Amino acid sequence: MEILFVLIPVSLVLVMLALWAFVWSVHNQQYDDLDKEAERILFEQPDLGDQGEKPS
Amino acid sequence: MNDMSIAVSTTLSTTVSTNLSTTRQHFLVPDVRCAGCCLGIERELNAMPGVADINVSYAEKRLSFTSYTADTVDRVLAKLKDMGYSTAPDSDRAGMEIYAREKRQLLARLGVAGIGMMQVMMFALAGYLAGPQGMEAGFESLTRWASFMVAVPVTFYSAMPFHLGALRDLRNRTAGMDVPVSLAILAAFSLSTFHTFVVPGEVFFDSACMFTFFLLTGRYLELSARQNFHVEQTLGDHLLPLTAKMADGTVVSIDELTAGCELVVKPGSIVPADATVLEGSASVDESAFTGESSPVVKSPGARLLAGSRNLDGELRVSVACGRPDWVITHLAESYRRAASFKPAFAVLADRVARYFVAVILVLAFASGYFWWLQGDPRYFAIALSVLVVSCPCALSLATPVAYTIATGAVKKLGVLIASGAFLEKLGKVDTVVFDKTGTLTLGALNLEEVVLVDGASRERTLDIAASLEAHSLHPVAMTLREVGTTIHPVEGLRVVPGSGVSGSIAGTEYRIGKPTFATTDGALLPDGDANWVLLSKAQQPLAWFRFSDRLRAGASDAVTDLQHRVGSVLAFSGDTSAAGRKTLREVGIADASMGMTPEDKITGISRLQQSGHQVLMVGDGLNDAGAMAISDLSIAVNPVDSVVQSAADATLVNGDLATLSSLVVYARRVSRTIRQNLTWALAYNLSVIPLAVAGFLPPWMAALGMSLSSLLVTLNACRLSRVN
Numbered sequence: 001m002e003i004l005f006v007l008i009p010v011s012l013v014l015v016m017l018a019l020w021a022f023v024w025s026v027h028n029q030q031y032d033d034l035d036k037e038a039e040r041i042l043f044e045q046p047d048l049g050d051q052g053e054k055p056s
Numbered sequence: 057m058n059d060m061s062i063a064v065s066t067t068l069s070t071t072v073s074t075n076l077s078t079t080r081q082h083f084l085v086p087d088v089r090c091a092g093c094c095l096g097i098e099r100e101l102n103a104m105p106g107v108a109d110i111n112v113s114y115a116e117k118r119l120s121f122t123s124y125t126a127d128t129v130d131r132v133l134a135k136l137k138d139m140g141y142s143t144a145p146d147s148d149r150a151g152m153e154i155y156a157r158e159k160r161q162l163l164a165r166l167g168v169a170g171i172g173m174m175q176v177m178m179f180a181l182a183g184y185l186a187g188p189q190g191m192e193a194g195f196e197s198l199t200r201w202a203s204f205m206v207a208v209p210v211t212f213y214s215a216m217p218f219h220l221g222a223l224r225d226l227r228n229r230t231a232g233m234d235v236p237v238s239l240a241i242l243a244a245f246s247l248s249t250f251h252t253f254v255v256p257g258e259v260f261f262d263s264a265c266m267f268t269f270f271l272l273t274g275r276y277l278e279l280s281a282r283q284n285f286h287v288e289q290t291l292g293d294h295l296l297p298l299t300a301k302m303a304d305g306t307v308v309s310i311d312e313l314t315a316g317c318e319l320v321v322k323p324g325s326i327v328p329a330d331a332t333v334l335e336g337s338a339s340v341d342e343s344a345f346t347g348e349s350s351p352v353v354k355s356p357g358a359r360l361l362a363g364s365r366n367l368d369g370e371l372r373v374s375v376a377c378g379r380p381d382w383v384i385t386h387l388a389e390s391y392r393r394a395a396s397f398k399p400a401f402a403v404l405a406d407r408v409a410r411y412f413v414a415v416i417l418v419l420a421f422a423s424g425y426f427w428w429l430q431g432d433p434r435y436f437a438i439a440l441s442v443l444v445v446s447c448p449c450a451l452s453l454a455t456p457v458a459y460t461i462a463t464g465a466v467k468k469l470g471v472l473i474a475s476g477a478f479l480e481k482l483g484k485v486d487t488v489v490f491d492k493t494g495t496l497t498l499g500a501l502n503l504e505e506v507v508l509v510d511g512a513s514r515e516r517t518l519d520i521a522a523s524l525e526a527h528s529l530h531p532v533a534m535t536l537r538e539v540g541t542t543i544h545p546v547e548g549l550r551v552v553p554g555s556g557v558s559g560s561i562a563g564t565e566y567r568i569g570k571p572t573f574a575t576t577d578g579a580l581l582p583d584g585d586a587n588w589v590l591l592s593k594a595q596q597p598l599a600w601f602r603f604s605d606r607l608r609a610g611a612s613d614a615v616t617d618l619q620h621r622v623g624s625v626l627a628f629s630g631d632t633s634a635a636g637r638k639t640l641r642e643v644g645i646a647d648a649s650m651g652m653t654p655e656d657k658i659t660g661i662s663r664l665q666q667s668g669h670q671v672l673m674v675g676d677g678l679n680d681a682g683a684m685a686i687s688d689l690s691i692a693v694n695p696v697d698s699v700v701q702s703a704a705d706a707t708l709v710n711g712d713l714a715t716l717s718s719l720v721v722y723a724r725r726v727s728r729t730i731r732q733n734l735t736w737a738l739a740y741n742l743s744v745i746p747l748a749v750a751g752f753l754p755p756w757m758a759a760l761g762m763s764l765s766s767l768l769v770t771l772n773a774c775r776l777s778r779v780n
Binding site: 001004005008009011012015018019022023026027029031032033035036039040042043 | 090092095096112171206209
């Protein structure tokens, strides 16, 4: 079980990384408008370089 | 396009320059109805050259973009217009930006606290699972170290608002709520750190993190409620354009408009000021005020409101008054006041809370000291538990959120509140007094018949009548004004409320009003069963006007409902006619007093109050000011453009009497919710403190219980946003 002395500090590094990532994403305004982001997936994105049929 | 360019160059002064060639622009797009609109706009604008970083916020209805060329803004606005979206300058960007920033910071802190809490709980679980035999010293130390590492950001970043608040409170020599909270968190953290690095012992990182997380959640919910209210509140203000176009073509800022300025309002634009229509006819959307989506037709003489939308006709209008007197300004102020209202018992609760904090600090210290004297090693944990558990956060959190939400919700019902005490008092009402004309009936009296006496011509008598009533707000006056063609100047105008108007035109004295007022010897009415108004010349009958009035749709149902929910429903009417009495019988009011002058109404209401009744007066806010003032509560059923002159505590702008009983039900719900919250907060605190003092509550349980209690109270208040 001595491996815990390695694993736990490693997990702490990951936690710090996760905390930093979360705070960055909030300040990057990603949480400002959740309704819009939820519906973004429903929108057709124009295909770049695709010669196939594109519904209008 | 000219209007927009001018609006743009004025707006440029509110933008922020990022460097010499690009500027960041912000506009409001009030027509955005769903998130799909936002995405659609973003996609269209992304395809345009010279624009970047396009963002449309759904919650705030705001478009932001960086413009790279001089004509970008014009092109963007034109594109939006093509797509069918109107735009407005974002004049409250500073205010909204503050809210947005505050919310973002709070969310970041909340997330850190949440993640930290879960990590620390995970490490602490090892200790709980280890049971009485404990863990090996090495592992125990490891988990403590790990918990410490995670608890540092939570204690010093997430909980910082509490620490700063406590510092501020202490500097001002008050003991606010933040003091015990900050103290508890810091104490738990310091002792746990001591037990991690110096002397091994029990750690409380889990309690500190949990406490922080739940309290921040409560704060976040409260901020959201406040922000929603602010957005709805100011969206109305945002509707106003920065400039208006005068009749002679010059463009002025709307703040400079004064009574008498002539403006041109083009179709599709927002009416820039409270005004009267001079020329033209158009359908106008007043839904921002009344919630009524079907447009109202406005023709010359009609009153327009700043902030309403001109849909389809070009109007030439004359401004009625300056910006401070507009209905929209007045509404914004009274709403802010109403929402920040605190009922008497809430103010008392606040004061109690302040002393309470001092008491719990003493109590926590005393408990800790007692158990230390007993030699119990848990003395610090017990002190901590007492401190945490006796925090009266729930007590002060309950009421403000409830009132903010309730005031906004009531607007959805079609009621505009002028005074904050409205909802509180409405629940206690047991008698409703209705005015008849204009309240139970539509008050848009139709002129049914003109009986001429003495050979006068119909047009001339109507003109004289209209001239005398040119400035009156009485329903009869408004109908006469529409029918008369020429207004003559009147000298010596005298208004006797409840009786009539008298004045001289070209030297002859004319009177119009009740027959007893217009002539000295009571003249014989042409046909007994109607509401007759007499116009007299030198006190001799000149013409009789018969008006007919219709009951509002749903009036009798509304009366039955109120009789059922409130108690007694009465009517006071100034009308003496048999037709009036018949109307009242139709609507179901058995107890009706007729022929009441304004003074009679005042006496009637105070007599009811003396026998112990709480009276709600429902009437015409313009003509019943005295009765409205003296009753415990008053509601005016008036069109929204007379809200400013209304003397009532609230105005029913949707004209639907059924709303009254919904309102009473809702008001009772609000009082009940607040009472529930306060009862729960008090009962919880009082029952749990003895448990903590006796040592039965570990700190984590205390933290959990206390924060859940606050959360419960906030969520209970949030239920009020559902109006039905």
